[in-house]
Amino acid sequence: MATAIWNDDTTDDKTGFWQSGHTPTLIAAFLYFDFAFMVWVLLGPLAPEIAKTLMLTPAEKGLMVATPTLAGAILRVVNGLLVDRIGPKKSGAISQIIVIVGLFVAWAMGVNSFGGTLALGVILGFAGASFAIALPLASRWYPPEHQGKAMGLAGMGNSGTVLAALFAPGLAKLFGWNAVLGLACIPLTLVFVAYMMMAKDAPNAPAPKSLGQYLTPLKTADAWSLMGFYAVTFGGFVGLAASLPIYFTDRFGLTTIQAGYCTAACVFAGSLVRPMGGALADAIGGVKALTAVFVVAALALAGVSLAGSVEAALALFVCAMLALG
Structure with a gap:
């Protein structure tokens, strides 16, 4: 049913997104x-x-x-x-x-x-x-x-x-x-x-490449830089998603259910803004957007070390996940 509705929205545009795939x-x-x-x-x-x-x-x-x-x-x-x-x-x-x-x-x-x-x-x-x-x-x-x-x-x-x-x-x-x-x-x-x-x-999937061809991008400096940036951003997002339940239970004595709710809030925030991050990069450029992401995440995570309450820590982690997501 959903497919039919989506198709109805683009019946006049045969090259529209829902018609093309x-x-x-x-x-x-x-x-x-x-x-x-x-x-x-x-x-x-x-x-x-x-x-x-x-x-x-x-x-x-x-x-x-x-x-x-x-x-x-x-x-x-x-x-x-x-x-x-x-x-x-x-x-x-x-x-x-x-x-x-x-x-x-x-x-x-x-x-x-x-x-x-x-x-x-x-x-x-x-x-x-x-x-x-x-x-x-x-x-x-x-x-x-x-x-x-x-x-x-x-x-x-x-x-x-x-x-x-x-x-x-x-x-x-x-x-x-x-x-x-x-x-x-x-x-x-x-x-x-x-x-x-x-x-x-x-149909028409690309032909498999040789192992040497897969390694070709590693010869460029930009590839290593981008992998490093991605390791920090997406790696930080996933790492925090897995580790925050331990943090909230050990640091503030929350129950596992309460810690789960806090973690879900942080993760949801990061997931929600991912399309917005793409739009921001399109608007101001990837370098500026990535710089802003690193600054916000670094300040938020530094602030966590000073947080004396679960509310403050949660707010700062949400900010960090908004940036990393």
């Missing part, structure tokens, strides 16, 4: 990305309860929530190569199966050690690597003038981190944190079914 694939890419991001940061909202059960040290808690992020960064390269060889739909299906099976096994067998949390974190890294699959899956259907919109809509799936922060602590309180791993398989399975029904690889 494949809407079911775009929706499938968004759903895949959204729920993949939800489970990618799942260990963050569960970290306070996991730490109590397994008696983890602060360093172990930090490594536990960092492992999915690190694994996701590495696996994005693997998924990118896979997409060019077997297509994004098959690549996404393989990745989703690995995550669903991994979570199911973790729930069925139980995660009883620090090493077990790290192993689960590596599996969840496949969810974080969905970035390299969902975006080409959606954008390849659209001409250059509409690819930005397609990637923006599919990329809004990073809002899935809000779902983890909102619901994981409450479900953990009701059923136990290990049960949340099994419960997460339910929406993931539903999304997988929808994905297989709706997603379709675009």
